[in-house]
Amino acid sequence: MEDSISQRKQDEEKYRIIGRLPPGQSLTLQFPVYHFGHIPSFDLQKWDFKFWGEVETPLQLSWKEFNDLPKTKIQLDLHCVTRWSKMDTLWEGIQVKTLVEKDLLVIKPSAKFVIQHAENGFTTNFPLEVALAENFLLATHFNGEPISPDHGAPLRGVIGAIPEVPELKTLYLWKGAKWLRSLEFSSIDKPGFWEQAGYHNEADVWKEQRYG
């Protein structure tokens, strides 16, 4: 136990020195679970996913159709506003960027913000450029396994840092909605659940934008 604690401390120091640990964060080897309310159940026969709002190509996809979209695997450092960071997490899912590049999704010039809508009315918001960056994923798998119910099954938004691409804007993990059901493209910003509860609207981990 003492050994593993000092190992964690050593790793934490290492990540701080190489610049992968944002200010005020500490390293965890666990994967804590955070959300408001209960874990929703789902039926993949009835589940659907929508891309809607300021798009030329509104889409409503079944679970099968959604999973036939081109998928990507990425490794992310996750940073939670409650001060834990988890490094090198492996995710698989769909990048909005890829859908746009392949003309599967055509966004109107009027779209400036993206709102993630999850089960039970939970939402979170960020600028369009963040949704289109390679560090935002509509994730179906974590560590090679389907995402577990507590972490957002069957689909969640996830955003984190890609250490090799430090210029990407990295937001705190609450900007990824668990139990995600649609993406709304909007000309105006619409602060979501935690944003209205006092979290910072922008949530840049390097600027320590925790509370608004």
Ligand SMILES: Nc1nc2c(c(=O)[nH]1)N[C@H]1C(S)=C(S)[C@@H](COP(=O)(O)O)O[C@H]1N2
């Ligand atoms: N649907 C939904 N998604 C959510 C939340 C929530 O309350 N509901 N909480 C957010 C917060 S505050 C955090 S820190 C992360 C936690 O993700 P995890 O439980 O997989 O660690 O989920 C985010 N996504």
Ligand SMILES: [Mo]
């Ligand atoms: Mo959070």
